[in-house]
Amino acid sequence: MARKPARAPNDDIGEETRLKMYRTQVVIREAEQRAFDLFLQNLVKGTSHLSLGQEAVAAGFATAMNPGDLSFCTYRGHAHTLARGVSIEKVLGELMQRDNGLMRGKGGSMHLTSEEHGVMGSYAIIGAHLPIACGAAWRAQYKGQKDVSVCFFGDGTTNIGAFHEALNFAVIWKLPVVFVCENNLYMEYTPIEDVTAVQHPAADRAGAYGLEAVIVDGQDADEVYRAAQAAYAKARAGGGPSLIECKTYRYSGHSRADPAKYRKPGELDKWKERDPIKIYRERLLQFGIEQETIDKIDTEVRQVVDDATEKCKAAPQPPFELITRDVYADGGWAWRN
Amino acid sequence: MARKPARAPNDDIGEETRLKMYRTQVVIREAEQRAFDLFLQNLVKGTSHLSLGQEAVAAGFATAMNPGDLSFCTYRGHAHTLARGVSIEKVLGELMQRDNGLMRGKGGSMHLTSEEHGVMGSYAIIGAHLPIACGAAWRAQYKGQKDVSVCFFGDGTTNIGAFHEALNFAVIWKLPVVFVCENNLYMEYTPIEDVTAVQHPAADRAGAYGLEAVIVDGQDADEVYRAAQAAYAKARAGGGPSLIECKTYRYSGHSRADPAKYRKPGELDKWKERDPIKIYRERLLQFGIEQETIDKIDTEVRQVVDDATEKCKAAPQPPFELITRDVYADGGWAWRN
Amino acid sequence: MAELTYRDAVTRGIAQEMKRDPDVVFLGEDIAAAGGVFKTTVGLLEEFGPLRVRDTPISEQAILGAAMGAAMTGLKPIAEIMFSDFIAVCFNYLANEFSKHRYISNGQTKCPLVVRTANGGGARFGAQHSQSVENWCMMIPGLKVVAPSSPTDVVGLLAASVRDPDPVIFLEHKSLYPIKGEVPDGEIVDTIGTAKILRSGRDATITALALMVPRALEAAEKLKEEHGIDCEVIDVRSLVPLDTQTILGSVGRTHRLFTVEENPRLCGWGAEIVSIVADEAFYDLDGPPVRITTPHLPLPASDVLEDATIPSVDRIVDRVKRSLNA
Amino acid sequence: MAELTYRDAVTRGIAQEMKRDPDVVFLGEDIAAAGGVFKTTVGLLEEFGPLRVRDTPISEQAILGAAMGAAMTGLKPIAEIMFSDFIAVCFNYLANEFSKHRYISNGQTKCPLVVRTANGGGARFGAQHSQSVENWCMMIPGLKVVAPSSPTDVVGLLAASVRDPDPVIFLEHKSLYPIKGEVPDGEIVDTIGTAKILRSGRDATITALALMVPRALEAAEKLKEEHGIDCEVIDVRSLVPLDTQTILGSVGRTHRLFTVEENPRLCGWGAEIVSIVADEAFYDLDGPPVRITTPHLPLPASDVLEDATIPSVDRIVDRVKRSLNA
Numbered sequence A, B: 001m002a003r004k005p006a007r008a009p010n011d012d013i014g015e016e017t018r019l020k021m022y023r024t025q026v027v028i029r030e031a032e033q034r035a036f037d038l039f040l041q042n043l044v045k046g047t048s049h050l051s052l053g054q055e056a057v058a059a060g061f062a063t064a065m066n067p068g069d070l071s072f073c074t075y076r077g078h079a080h081t082l083a084r085g086v087s088i089e090k091v092l093g094e095l096m097q098r099d100n101g102l103m104r105g106k107g108g109s110m111h112l113t114s115e116e117h118g119v120m121g122s123y124a125i126i127g128a129h130l131p132i133a134c135g136a137a138w139r140a141q142y143k144g145q146k147d148v149s150v151c152f153f154g155d156g157t158t159n160i161g162a163f164h165e166a167l168n169f170a171v172i173w174k175l176p177v178v179f180v181c182e183n184n185l186y187m188e189y190t191p192i193e194d195v196t197a198v199q200h201p202a203a204d205r206a207g208a209y210g211l212e213a214v215i216v217d218g219q220d221a222d223e224v225y226r227a228a229q230a231a232y233a234k235a236r237a238g239g240g241p242s243l244i245e246c247k248t249y250r251y252s253g254h255s256r257a258d259p260a261k262y263r264k265p266g267e268l269d270k271w272k273e274r275d276p277i278k279i280y281r282e283r284l285l286q287f288g289i290e291q292e293t294i295d296k297i298d299t300e301v302r303q304v305v306d307d308a309t310e311k312c313k314a315a316p317q318p319p320f321e322l323i324t325r326d327v328y329a330d331g332g333w334a335w336r337n
Numbered sequence C, D: 001m002a003e004l005t006y007r008d009a010v011t012r013g014i015a016q017e018m019k020r021d022p023d024v025v026f027l028g029e030d031i032a033a034a035g036g037v038f039k040t041t042v043g044l045l046e047e048f049g050p051l052r053v054r055d056t057p058i059s060e061q062a063i064l065g066a067a068m069g070a071a072m073t074g075l076k077p078i079a080e081i082m083f084s085d086f087i088a089v090c091f092n093y094l095a096n097e098f099s100k101h102r103y104i105s106n107g108q109t110k111c112p113l114v115v116r117t118a119n120g121g122g123a124r125f126g127a128q129h130s131q132s133v134e135n136w137c138m139m140i141p142g143l144k145v146v147a148p149s150s151p152t153d154v155v156g157l158l159a160a161s162v163r164d165p166d167p168v169i170f171l172e173h174k175s176l177y178p179i180k181g182e183v184p185d186g187e188i189v190d191t192i193g194t195a196k197i198l199r200s201g202r203d204a205t206i207t208a209l210a211l212m213v214p215r216a217l218e219a220a221e222k223l224k225e226e227h228g229i230d231c232e233v234i235d236v237r238s239l240v241p242l243d244t245q246t247i248l249g250s251v252g253r254t255h256r257l258f259t260v261e262e263n264p265r266l267c268g269w270g271a272e273i274v275s276i277v278a279d280e281a282f283y284d285l286d287g288p289p290v291r292i293t294t295p296h297l298p299l300p301a302s303d304v305l306e307d308a309t310i311p312s313v314d315r316i317v318d319r320v321k322r323s324l325n326a
């Protein structure tokens, strides 16, 4: 069968990137779905915050990054961590608090960190990582390094003080940092509109920092990718920070404990019609990519998730000696002589 | 000599109110000037933050208040405290940390509080009192009481997290609170423009909370008074909060220790041309008030300040028994049995 | 008498006080429509309406600041901070504002409010959602600090906290929410500042708080059965005011002191108690006072690691036994 | 050797380290153009330029957050928090973020930063600008906490803090800024975690920190001259790591322990030291260990009241004398 043209006319993204973005979204979808299954089996410990439905945001921003760019995530950070190339096994292992986990079970699902992949941490105190991302960007600026710091957070985070301090700080110092608000309409269980003075929690605040209001369709990875590219380019060129609000929706509850009864009737179904992976499959076909290629990605990813699951189930618990390790830089915890 | 008409045509403020506002400004000017003299004599202890040059803001907002309205001030709160009718002796006594002080020397100059005058405290941690004022306003709303909570703070305060949280909170709950930013161009020693992403630190943030941007000439008590009246009326009518930015300038240093070398050349002189008391004297004359009446106020106030000074100098130190008093509501400090 | 969970006791305590006094209002994140992330406030919105039970944005400073301003002017707010770890983002209100304003104002103002929060470990939530922060609160002059260990104490101490004219930090232990206990019918009001001797004993005094109380009791049983060591167990219940009389009295009888603290070691509440006993009952002590604490490190998330970090029944048994046999 | 104020020693310490290492950067409110509200940073902007010495807005969370992000990725930031009381508005960074990230990440990340802040009373600034918050810092696992009492220690310990691979809270005492001392020429680098015996004595050990050190020394002189009591005075210098060997060694010789703490009593650092000594050196002690602290209350502004609140030379003398004569 003849191959359709890889690039449609006027397309700026291209096949290779699109396939990468597709695979990333499938990785997130499958890994998160597996995480959900595993905690139904009581194999995921503690809490867990899934990004099912929000995959396009993570995929778009990560795919547009260069190696060396830095991600700062929240407790809802599995997606962003996977999107930077961290292995599914390590992520699931951490959720299962096994020794093969990304932090060997010491951090848990809310704190995924992989320095070698540029995932500079997942922070579970709302808003705290926005100033931290500013600091990383300040380092880049000071050292003349060209990496961008990208900071992901939710709509609810726009109402905490640290958000405000970070935005002002980033602008006055013209830092190469990109703030990404994933507006999924809810904080934990409370609709964001009930507790926010403006309609667009991030975009309507941009002007308070002299920034442009940017709203992106968070269900369309291409749109996200383009917005990310523009913001990174601006940051790398010394143009300072951006604040981008992505409209999206989470399919699962806020965390493992949440049955999400607060949803408006029909809301979930309406959003599922614009499922990011569905949208992206159509996009790929539209740009001439074969169904087979797509199916192959799906199969491959599922296989990786299955393998990872087995490895995690077989992995040992972390050893007790980890408890007193790495409090301080000497590797130990001695607060006295 | 025939009395000139007390009200010029179309005037909305009237003689009585104007005389009150004038007297309030003179009280602040004279008392603050005296505080300055007293700390040159080493009779004012600790620190002190004067409002010389900013008198019109305090006078305008206080004069427009009803009894029962509540003021929440900062360390730079002498002006707002005096404007609510607290005696000069008590204020100077507190600055001198004497037993006749408003809090008998226990609080000091940064914490002037007079519940009976509606001065619900002066807060020395930047931004902390904005949420507190929201709480007082919430009580009024909940109890159906008609008082307004008025919260004064500086330009520098608009960059701290609590500012952001309070503004959003006040708007979503539609609280009867008025936020007054006295923009005197500097935080302590740093020009506000060097550290703020927008030109008008408060007004340019109003939109982030769905509020109208209001900028007022803080050197003109009438303008301030009108803005205050409008905001209070809106609050009392259930219309929710306002954020008002008053452009003003402080003549003295930030605090007693500060020679204010950071001023731009000529800046102080330029502002002194628009001295609020000078402007207001002219305004009174223009509305037909006699020079004599004005002079009499000046003389009276000076006398009160002189008398207060003598009383404070003669006042004893606070007794040691105060140290362990009023930590808890039982009047004591017992943390154990 | 009805059997109630610690979780439902929280709801009952709040409801009891809101029914009694219309000035009691309640605010926090996800507490109204959703009934709280720990389901401790289910039904309160329905019972008391949206003016008294209010959902807030994620603005902990606004929550505590608003509670303070309302308390200063005539309400009796209960504010929820979802996890006690988040006190760190609004610590200024505890450390500098509602704790100090009465003093600063020379007694003019008041701050009768309660901050309820889910404290402690055991849920495998990791370093930022599992801390025991009782010492963060105890060290601040002007606060009262309460931490119940049973459903009945939850109701009674919560009622006492709401009625208290001073700011009270009310630490609920998240691992105790599912435990059950018999709770008397009708209104329950306890007294803040009173410890309770839950088990009498002659050989040693063990002071404990919250989740550490059932563990200390179980350890005492084991010590008795397996080693013939007879421990008195005191549920401290209230760190401020601190019932030093009960503790000193007990040490005067047993001559040995152990503290079981979930907060990490340095400057924990046990240090304070040891320093009081060592000073005032030095000659009563027959051996060193010993602190059994979470080690001075952040909490690991993993279940096996977390369980090995927070004081366990076995650790208590072992430490007491070794110490008394030394 | 040159005579230097404690204030100028801060400047010298920062300058020494900024000269040595271009990755050392410095940020805070009014620290650059104005040279700091305590004039501890005069001339640094001129010497190191606006890229390394940066004025910030009043955004303490942004200051500490930015310091952390910079530290994690390769800089060695020094952040100033103007008054230590303001740690309360950015406490989350101390309590939950830079203290825990290395642990949370299983050793992947680092946070080599220094938070400098003006701590302590004596300036008649009242309850929100005079506190001693050493226990706020000491109680957080993952932090190091240093508090120098002399100009030489300021330079040496500040240098050590900047070079330390972990986050260090560096508490300067605002009432010590004007004191003078001889400071050696050339580079000075001290060691964190070491206490210093500043005066040998046989009858009792007094541990003190920062402003309490000169007071303890003066008290020791008086106790010797007026009452024949010979005290050993230890400048603790570093609360974390804590040099327990020096303290335990001293108590082993003197058999009595006093702590002189400026922090208010409950959960103060002295409680921690007492609890260590009472446990590990119980049989060395000839009498109760005694804590001399600021009482557990907010600080009054008035000079006479403030002086009567913070431990004074006379109070130390009196307490030690009464205790040893008991």
Ligand SMILES: Cc1ncc(C[n+]2csc(CCOP(=O)(O)OP(=O)(O)O)c2C)c(N)n1
Residues within 6 Å of the ligand: A076, A124, A125, A126, A127, A153, A154, A155, A156, A157, A158, A182, A184, A186, A187, A188, A254, C029, C058, C060, C082, C086, C089
């Ligand atoms: C300071 C703080 N307050 C509250 C919480 C509890 N909490 C965790 S997630 C969350 C909701 C966050 O909403 P949003 O920012 O929209 O992110 P989302 O979870 O929707 O991705 C809340 C309130 C927290 N972790 N930290």
Ligand SMILES: Cc1ncc(C[n+]2csc(CCOP(=O)(O)OP(=O)(O)O)c2C)c(N)n1
Residues within 6 Å of the ligand: B076, B124, B125, B126, B127, B153, B154, B155, B156, B157, B158, B182, B184, B186, B187, B188, B254, D029, D058, D060, D082, D086, D089
């Ligand atoms: C949280 C906090 N940070 C810093 C300070 C120190 N400080 C006191 S006043 C001030 C400047 C405030 O500027 P602005 O809000 O403009 O008020 P102004 O003094 O000009 O009236 C600063 C930084 C403080 N008191 N609290």
Ligand SMILES: [Mg+2]
Residues within 6 Å of the ligand: A154, A155, A156, A182, A183, A184, A185, A186, A187, A188
């Ligand atoms: Mg959300």
Ligand SMILES: [Mg+2]
Residues within 6 Å of the ligand: B154, B155, B156, B182, B183, B184, B185, B186, B187
């Ligand atoms: Mg200002």
